[in-house]
Amino acid sequence: MIQYFFSFLPENNLVDIRILIPKVQEKSLELHLPMWRPGRYQLQNFVKNVLNFSARVQNGEKLEWRKSQKNIWQVADTQDKNVEIRYQYFAKELNAGSSFVNKHFLYVNPVNLCLYLPKLINETFEVNIYRESTESEYSGGLGVVSYGNTLKLQPKDFHHFFDSPFIISKGILHERFSVGEVWFHVWIEGVFQIDKQRLIRDLSKIAETQIRIFGEFPEQDYHFMLIVPENTFYHGVEHRNSTVMVLGENGVLPETYYNDLLGLASHELFHAWNIAKIRPKELLPYDYGKENYFETCFVAEGFTTYYGDKILLESGVIGYEEYLHELETTFRRHFEESDNASQSLLESSFDLWVDGYEKGTPNKKVSVYSKGAIVALILDLKIRAKFKEKKSLDHVMKVLWKRYGDMKRGYTYLDIQKIAERVYGENLREYFEIAIEGNGSIFDYTSSHLVYLGLQLEWIEDKCRLKVL
Ligand SMILES: [Zn+2]
Known part of the structure; x- marks a missing residue:
């Protein structure tokens, strides 16, 4: 099974990514980076943030590679080898659909930075995320299968991983509520001046009303992930069982944004x-x-x-x-x-x-x-x-x-x-x-x-x- 290893260099705003591809059958490998992300129907330039790409036999010699298109890397002479790919991603832009790494928290949208093999897009694989401290909490729609300094995830396929952003943070606030059988989680990163209890109560009314319209909820759980940015921002992105909302004004989310927050959360939840x-x-x-x-x-x-x-x-x-x-x-x-x-x-x-x-x-x-x-x-x-x-x-x-x-x-x-x-x-x-x-x-x-x-x-x-x- 293909394994991904994520680690972070917060002082340089970098995500370090290593991919192990065992027993490659093909003479050469083609690795692609997504050109856009679901939710925004426009080509993007994620590839500009990729640096230090290298390919080698696991624990062995370097492999030749070249780019055939701006988002496609071709690695040669791979047959019968365990191939190791390594690269870094510069994550310094913060919006609901980007990836952002600093000393306070790590925010990753896999669709920005995960090289994939188109032939294996429907296959499962393993993701290992290294965190400095076990006090840093993981939040995201994709469940963790094993904890420790390294968190292990096992997405069903690449579509699943691409649609499952996560935040790792020491200070993130976590609340939850249920509607019927479904657990809804609320994660808040940043300075927040809104009444939490009122928010939970109102989000649960919104979820109930939506579930009533459709008769059922499409997933077993759902995560409202809110990041309050340093600047002023209003942006949300929908995912299969989560949403990321980046909302706030000069580093805080004031009470005056309450209806905006509810409106955004309601919109994103409907996308589920x-x-x-x-x-x-x-x-x-x-x-x-x-x-x-x-x-x-x-x-x-x-x-x-x-x-x-x-x-x-x-x-x-x-x-x-x-x-x-x-x-x-x-x-x-x-x-x-x-x-x-x-x-x-x-x-x-x-x-x-x-x-x-x-x-x-x-x-x-x-x-x-x-x-x-x-x-x-x-x-x-x-x-x-x-x-x-x-x-x-x-x-x-x-x-x-x-x-x-x-x-x-x-x-x-x-x-x-x-x-x-x-x-x-x-x-x-x-x-x-x-x-x-x-x-x-x-x-x-x-x-x-x-x-x-x-x-x-x-x-x-x-x-x-x-x-x-
Ligand atoms: Zn929308």
């Missing part, structure tokens, strides 16, 4: 179903070597953004006024910035890989997050109005979960249309043409649906406002 499991066809499985274009990010991110906020209201952790404020913020993001954009939601989803995470060309793209959340709201209101609250978008989510939750196949845009129409009980062509495929303004269309909630959109001095009728 919607993207970690229920996944577009094009992303199943993930191909870490290139762009994975897909048109349906309004489901993965738009629906999740809509539910992230709606669940705060439904679980009672925020009031109606606060919810309307969140809704208005979503409307303002879309209507004040991109209601006249030239792309449809489908086009902007595909182009996430082009310029999805930057400001980009004016009047070109729409946000899959904010326009995606608005079209989710419209679909929800259509269903709720027709069935007088007996059905809602929850039914669409539940069908998606039942049909795609086992990850045997992914959905297409056509599948989404069919499922929505089945729940609605009639044709929804007009909705899909206007809201998803079209590039015209959806201001009046949205406002006309909001009437069902006794709300309306209006423009006041170039600002989009939500008016209670």
Whole structure:
């Protein structure tokens, strides 16, 4: 079995990685570094942080190697040998999807820095993580199989490891709660001025509400991992049974960020179903070597953004006024910035890989997050109005979960249309043409649906406002 050994050089912000590959059959080996990470649909340059690569026979002579592409290392003359690869990764950038090592804590996103053999991507392997002191606690979605100075992990395959970031820290705070059979862990690294008990209570209400929508939780446990950074930051990344959130202002997480924290946690938890499991066809499985274009990010991110906020209201952790404020913020993001954009939601989803995470060309793209959340709201209101609250978008989510939750196949845009129409009980062509495929303004269309909630959109001095009728 392949073994990985991680150790750390905090004073230099380095992760040292050693890989032992036993009894290699092939004449040469190809090691790849991922070109992107799930959750951010854009190529990244992790490889710029790799240094001191070397290859040798275990305890023996050096092996020749060369790079064939910027993220691919080819090692020659490997047949019948136990091969040892070694390199370091410079980990000095802190966001929810990066790796960061300093004297206080170690934060590793394996997808940033783990070289893998594409042929063995579905095989299990062993990871050994060396920690200076046993007082340093490990937190992460991937369970530890043996403790000591060296922590041993055994991911099911590389997808599992890539989706299981971990933190090792002496000072990390740990709380937990359960909902039914499922244990939820809360890990907090950094200075935190929020009432812990209130947070645990509210997170458990949020988890309960989400589990009620889908009928079950996809995993046995879940980890909310929060890092309060030195600078000001607001970022979260979803994983199969965890999320990492980097949130705070000048080195502290003040009480004023409470609703932001709940909103982020709710959004990321919803992803445990919607993207970690229920996944577009094009992303199943993930191909870490290139762009994975897909048109349906309004489901993965738009629906999740809509539910992230709606669940705060439904679980009672925020009031109606606060919810309307969140809704208005979503409307303002879309209507004040991109209601006249030239792309449809489908086009902007595909182009996430082009310029999805930057400001980009004016009047070109729409946000899959904010326009995606608005079209989710419209679909929800259509269903709720027709069935007088007996059905809602929850039914669409539940069908998606039942049909795609086992990850045997992914959905297409056509599948989404069919499922929505089945729940609605009639044709929804007009909705899909206007809201998803079209590039015209959806201001009046949205406002006309909001009437069902006794709300309306209006423009006041170039600002989009939500008016209670
Ligand atoms: Zn998201």
